[in-house]
Amino acid sequence: MLTEVKLGGVDITSKLxxxxxxxxxxxxxxxxxxxxSKAIDSIKVPDIAQAITIKRGTSSATDQxxxxxxxxxxxxxxxxxxxxxxxKLYDAIKKEITYSYDKNIDAxxxxxxxxxxxxxxxxTDLVADDTSVQATGTLDSEKxxxxxxxxxxxxxxxxxxxxxxxxxxxxxxxxxxxxxxPKGFTTASTTLTVGTNVANNPKxxxxxxxxxxxVIILGATQDIETTS
Numbered sequence: 001m002l003t004e005v006k007l008g009g010v011d012i013t014s015k016l017x018x019x020x021x022x023x024x025x026x027x028x029x030x031x032x033x034x035x036x037s038k039a040i041d042s043i044k045v046p047d048i049a050q051a052i053t054i055k056r057g058t059s060s061a062t063d064q065x066x067x068x069x070x071x072x073x074x075x076x077x078x079x080x081x082x083x084x085x086x087x088k089l090y091d092a093i094k095k096e097i098t099y100s101y102d103k104n105i106d107a108x109x110x111x112x113x114x115x116x117x118x119x120x121x122x123x124t125d126l127v128a129d130d131t132s133v134q135a136t137g138t139l140d141s142e143k144x145x146x147x148x149x150x151x152x153x154x155x156x157x158x159x160x161x162x163x164x165x166x167x168x169x170x171x172x173x174x175x176x177x178x179x180x181x182p183k184g185f186t187t188a189s190t191t192l193t194v195g196t197n198v199a200n201n202p203k204x205x206x207x208x209x210x211x212x213x214x215v216i217i218l219g220a221t222q223d224i225e226t227t228s
Contacts, residue, residue: 001056001057001058002056002057002058002060002061002063003016003019003054003055003056003061004053004054004055004056004061004062005019005034005052005053005054005055006051006052006053007036007040007044007046007050007051007052007071007083008044008047008050008051009051010043010044012036012040012043012044013061015036015037015039015040015043016034016035016036016037017035017036017037017080018034018035019032019033019034019035019054020032020033021033021054021066021067023170025168025170025183026168026183027158027159027162027168027169029086029087029089029090029093029155029171030067030069030086030087030089030170030171031084031085031086031087032052032054032067032069032084032085032086032087033082033083033084033085034052034054034082034083034085035080035081035082035083036080036081036083037079037080038079038080038081040081046071046074046081046083047071047074048071048072048073048074049070049071050070050071051068051069051070052067052068052069052070052071052083052085053065053067053068053173054066054067064174065173065174066173067085067087067173068087068088068171068173068176069085069086069087069088069090070085070086070088070090071083071084071085072084072085072086072090087171087173088126088171088173088176089126089155089170089171089178091124091125091126092119092120092124092126092153092154092155092158093153093154093155094153095123095124095125095153095154096151096152096153096154097119097123097149097152097153097154097157098149098150098151098152099123099149100146100147100148100149101115101118101144101146101147101148101149102145102146103143103144103145103146106118109143110143110144110145110147111135111136111137111138111142111143112136112137112142112143112144112161112164112165113133113134113135113136113180115144115147115161116128116133116158116161116162116169116180117129117133117180119154119157119158119161120154120158120178123154124154126171126178127176127177127178128177128178128179128180129177131175131177132172132175132177132178132179132180133178133179133180133181134167134180134181134182136165136167144164147161162180165182166182166183167180167181167182167183168180168181168182168183169181
């Protein structure tokens with residue numbers, strides 16, 4: 001697998017020791033950890049808030065955009081730097097909002113998805129549009145009369161909206177958009193085929209040690225008399 005890692009816009013792949021990312025669909029910000037040789041100092045000295053991008057692929061190192069974010073911590077060892085980063089959704093934590101959305105005044109008209117989109121586009125440096133935000137209900141019972149944001153970080157208010165409709169949200173580095181959609185939503189249509197887009201044979205593990213059958217029989221009582 002080919003890889004391209006950039007730090008502050010500079011390709012540092014030649015100094016890379018290892019990297020990994022962690023992504024869960026829900027409300028979590030995607031994180032990454034990269035370790036680079038101290039020889040990186042000759043091309044780019046690591047620093048907080050520098051941009052991090054990670055790409056990988058089979059035909060080229062840039063086939064798939066894996067991560068786009070910034071450095072949040074640096075640990076220096078005797079021979080390397082261990083760098084941790086958060087993706088661009090981290091910007092929503094750094095931004096604060098004080099505003100009250102009113103169904104009868106604001107353009108969002110109380111629609112939860114419209115409020116979410118405005119939070120992203122107006123109060124962060126991120127972008128969300130109609131292609132990335134799934135519309136929520138427009139009935140009066142599905143709207144919010146007011147949505148008050150009082151000196152809170154934008155991420156917390158995004159999470160609150162998602163909780164109300166059981167949605168998930170995340171940032172996609174490929175499109176550079178923030179997504180807001182029902183939990184479990186997917187548009188993937190690719191079929192996974194061993195030998196084609198799955199390189200190794202799958203390993204199957206079956207475990208029925210915790211399985212059991214349980215039967216409950218309900219019936220009427222019967223009185224029995226024994227005479228001796």
